[in-house]
Amino acid sequence: MTSKTNLKRIREIYLRNDNDDLDNTVSEDDKSSSGSDSDYCGSETESNDTSTDEYISKDDDSSDSYAADNDTNINIQPDTLEKNGVRWTKECNSNHGRLRATNILKKKAGAVTSVNTIVDAFKLFLIDEILDAIILHTNNYARRYYNQLNQKRNAGIYKSKLILWKELDRIELEAFLGLLIQAGAAHMNHRSIDELWDISKNCPLYRATMALKRFQNLLRFIRFDDRLQRNKSDRLAPVRYILESFAKQLPRHFIPGDNVTVDEQLVPFRGRCSFVQYMPGKPSKYGIKFWLLCDVDVRYTLALELYAGKINNVIQRNLSTDVVLRLIDKLSDQVKQGRSVTYDRYFTSFELADGLLERKMTSLGVVNHKRSFVPGELKIIRNNLYSSWFYFSGVHTLLSYQAKQKKPPIILLSTMHNISEVFDDEIKLPVMIHDYNQTKFGVDVMDQCINGYTVRRISKRWPMIVFFNLIDIAAINAMTLWLCKYPNWHNQRKHVRRLFLEELGRSLTNPHNTRRSEQSGHALEVKLALQSLGFVLKPKLLINQVHMENSVKRKRRCYMCPSHPGRKVQQVCDICKYNVCRSHSSSFTSVICHSCAEK
Known part of the structure; x- marks a missing residue:
């Protein structure tokens, strides 16, 4: 007490x-x-x-x-x-x-x-059931929207590339909430989104967490109920579930x-x-x-x-x-x-x-x-x-x-x-x-x-x-x-609430940024933003090695053998990762094909 x-x-x-x-x-x-x-x-x-x-x-x-x-x-x-x-x-x-x-x-x-x-204190009110409901209805609405859009675009003679919705999960939704809280703590909630994502003008957290287009899509497609099953006589039907679930947590x-x-x-x-x-x-x-x-x-x-x-x-x-x-x-x-x-x-x-x-x-x-x-x-x-x-x-x-x-x-x-x-x-x-x-x-x-x-x-x-x-x-x-x-948390500091909101925003975005740092193919600005926040990026080669170690080795033809007899082996060269037979490789502590050995 x-x-x-x-x-x-x-x-x-x-x-x-x-x-x-x-x-x-x-x-x-x-x-x-x-x-x-x-x-x-x-x-x-x-x-x-x-x-x-x-x-x-x-x-x-x-x-x-x-x-x-x-x-x-x-x-x-x-x-x-x-x-x-x-x-x-x-x-x-x-x-x-x-x-x-x-x-x-x-x-x-x-x-x-x-x-x-x-984060635990914050999640006492925005509980997992609320977040799961938002994820479910947002994904359903976005998929339905893009399906209708693709049908209109491909109705004519010329076929265009399909637009697919990337599924929203809880880690990304929490990161989205963290960006909103961070913008509010910095009094940037009414600032242009383009300015927020400019790392030369603002905090690199926005650029590192998600793409600008993704943030705009989440603001656009986020939903709290299924519109097709909505009770039209209820004025609060679009927010009824999350509002009642949230209100139940307050006095507890x-x-x-x-x-x-x-x-x-x-x-x-x-x-x-x-x-x-x-x-x-x-x-x-x-x-x-x-x-x-x-x-x-x-x-x-x-x-x-x-x-x-x-x-x-x-x-x-x-x-x-x-x-x-x-x-x-x-x-x-x-x-x-x-x-x-x-x-x-x-x-x-x-x-x-x-x-x-x-x-x-x-x-x-x-x-x-x-x-x-x-x-x-x-x-x-x-x-x-x-x-x-x-x-x-x-x-x-x-x-x-x-x-x-x-x-x-x-x-x-x-x-x-x-x-x-x-x-x-x-x-x-x-x-x-x-x-x-x-x-x-x-x-x-x-x-x-x-x-x-x-x-x-x-x-x-x-x-x-x-x-x-x-x-x-x-x-x-x-x-x-x-x-x-x-009670002694930052007791000598002013603006304790701003410090709390900044810490809450960073804590909500950290899991998503950690997952992004393990992925490859990011733009240079994203890599710089992640590194400025203290996240270590994995080298591309190291990521390939981890992927090959975790994958199941399948038996394939030796890429150096002719089509006849064409030996099928499970052995893989440690450098080029191609299947190679014993006749075309040298094995001491590791397997290296003759082509890589000549290099």
């Missing part, structure tokens, strides 16, 4: 590498739409649902709030409130007896699976800390896709949306789900509640107990809080003023600045905080706080808001890490965009497991 010191260092590494500009304390609302990795905008809207992704500050603003008509009693807090059958009181129902089950952790945080190499290898976060991730994409989302608050604005469940202490994705919009042309009801509960249910019961879930105003509801309590988990979130359970008195704009109104109903706590003058108050719903706590500072910040600010950014920082070093390349096919995102998540999770096992 991983100590808290190791988890603290992992968090510092991620924050130092990718989140230098991220402040856990909240400043004013960020309205910019910059494309930098550390910029996050306040609100997000979608085509089918509305979502927000923001921290709470004293400048937070909300809609559907109103000012009171009579200002005489505007600062007086009512003793009780009631809305939709829920009665709220000012008196907290603190119980000093036994601890609730929601406050007892049964599993300590840390890595569950021990890893010995970086790591136990989260006390707090987890649920939020959305928008992967940029502007191609043809029936469930592309529009979020004007995001830097990319258009893309494919993922729901993520992430740990707050370290950057680890525990569960994910791809949002595909309508199901059978039916709009999904109670989507926000169902998404959170589906993600949480992917964790085991012992892992769920005692942990707290933080989410933004799009998810927060009374039903979700009760559903998490049934799973022995607490929750904390900002409340949208449109929610039906929010009493109207809490939406009133108060004159008393920095005032906090606490209300309690069973294990639920509702807070209304006046953060700014002439602005609607901030409302939070919590099941992890059961008393009225306020910091003794200038703005009298409630503890609930402070805890929200400290636990909300899990998914946001994960998204920033991905944008800092991503394997995503420009593609018109949305399944490739999904696959690129899975590779990025697998690389971040693998680094977390690796640092849990080896």
Whole structure:
């Protein structure tokens, strides 16, 4: 089990590498739409649902709030409130007896699976079954494509040379993934492929691993399912198998800390896709949306789900509640107990809080003023600045905080706080808001890490965009497991994540490069690239000798005898490798034919 010191260092590494500009304390609302990795905008809207992704500050603003008509009693807090059958009181129902089950952790945080190499950590998520499925469907699609192409080319009078597909295997597929990761670590994922393969401008790893045309063909032909047997009613059919197999591996290898976060991730994409989302608050604005469940202490994705919009042309009801509960249910019961879930105003509801309590988990979130359970008195704009109104109903706590003058108050719903706590500072910040600010950014920082070093390349096919995102998540999770096992790995270096990705890329390409170094017939640039990476090339003669030693010697005619009588012998000359009889050879310690002896 991983100590808290190791988890603290992992968090510092991620924050130092990718989140230098991220402040856990909240400043004013960020309205910019910059494309930098550390910029996050306040609100997000979608085509089918509305979502927000923001921290709470004293400048937070909300809609559907109103000012009171009579200002005489505007600062007086009512003793009780009631809305939709829920009665709220000012008196907290603190119980000093036994601890609730929601406050007892049964599993300590840390890595569950021990890893010995970086590649082993990466393959815990992109398992062999996923790679085998990709190999199978890619080879089938490429063979079918070239067969149809050859039939069209040979349909006329003139016959052309057949084009054959070279079969893809696991070693080559892993090398392909290694090149993608290496390009992402060097911020060359959007660089022209021709420039990447130029050894005078870039790292020779690309040229040494595979040919430029082969890399382009793999990007073109890679598939994740059989199109002929695809379920057309399923929007996620092209990636269904690899997505579900990948999601099953996420919660198996790591136990989260006390707090987890649920939020959305928008992967940029502007191609043809029936469930592309529009979020004007995001830097990319258009893309494919993922729901993520992430740990707050370290950057680890525990569960994910791809949002595909309508199901059978039916709009999904109670989507926000169902998404959170589906993600949480992917964790085991012992892992769920005692942990707290933080989410933004799009998810927060009374039903979700009760559903998490049934799973022995607490929750904390900002409340949208449109929610039906929010009493109207809490939406009133108060004159008393920095005032906090606490209300309690069973294990639920509702807070209304006046953060700014002439602005609607901030409302939070919590099941992890059961008393009225306020910091003794200038703005009298409630503890609930402070805890929200400290636990909300899990998914946001994960998204920033991905944008800092991503394997995503420009593609018109949305399944490739999904696959690129899975590779990025697998690389971040693998680094977390690796640092849990080896907390002192490059502990004095900056940009530890870049070093990890470079080592992962080299480790994935090494088996394929070793196999290439044993082959002959490479171009001069390929040989120079392999030698610059430290691979020893086998001489051509040595390769022929190994081939002849491993091959079975067959009985053939002596090449020096006339056709009659034409002796058939099994003996072979050690120099020219032709079959020769004893009459035309001299044998001492080796067999040498007379023709070679004269030379």
